[in-house]
Amino acid sequence: MALNYSLNQWDKLVRYVDDSHLNIDxxxxxxxxxxxVIGLKNWLFSNTENGAKASAMLYSIIETAKANGMIPYDYLVKLFEELPRRKAEDNLDNLLPWNVKLG
Structure with missing residues (x-):
């Protein structure tokens, strides 16, 4: 059964050999x-729309920081220190993870 599946999917299985930019996994x-996936059970308790939006924003900030090679805790500390100093109309582009230098 497994061999038959592999043979039927062979073109897809060896696709990464044809293009060096593709990963095998x-x-x-x-x-x-x-x-x-881990947070899925926690989100069941986001029983309000505002709670769900807040969770989504926090996860987005943390994952974007990680994707930019930052330690999320350090980035959040920077945000929590800097944001109270800003006015609502201020441009926040210099606080985006790819623009912030920590340390």
């Missing part, structure tokens, strides 16, 4: 979504 994608 999807480990990077799996690692990226792991926090969401």
């Amino acid at each position: 999807n480990n990077r994608a799996e690692r990226a979504i792991k926090p969401f």
Whole structure:
């Protein structure tokens, strides 16, 4: 059964050999979504729309910081220190993870 499946999927299985940019596995994608899978049970308790939006924003900030090579805790500290100093109409582009230098 497994061999038959492999033979039927052969073109897809060896696709990465034809293009050196492709990975043989999807480990990077799996690692990226792991926090969401783990958090799934926690989100069941986001019983209000505002709570769900706040959770989504926090996860987005943390995962974007990680994707930009930052330690999320350090980035959040920077945000919590800097945001109270800003006015609502201020441009926040310099606080985006790819623009912030920590340390």
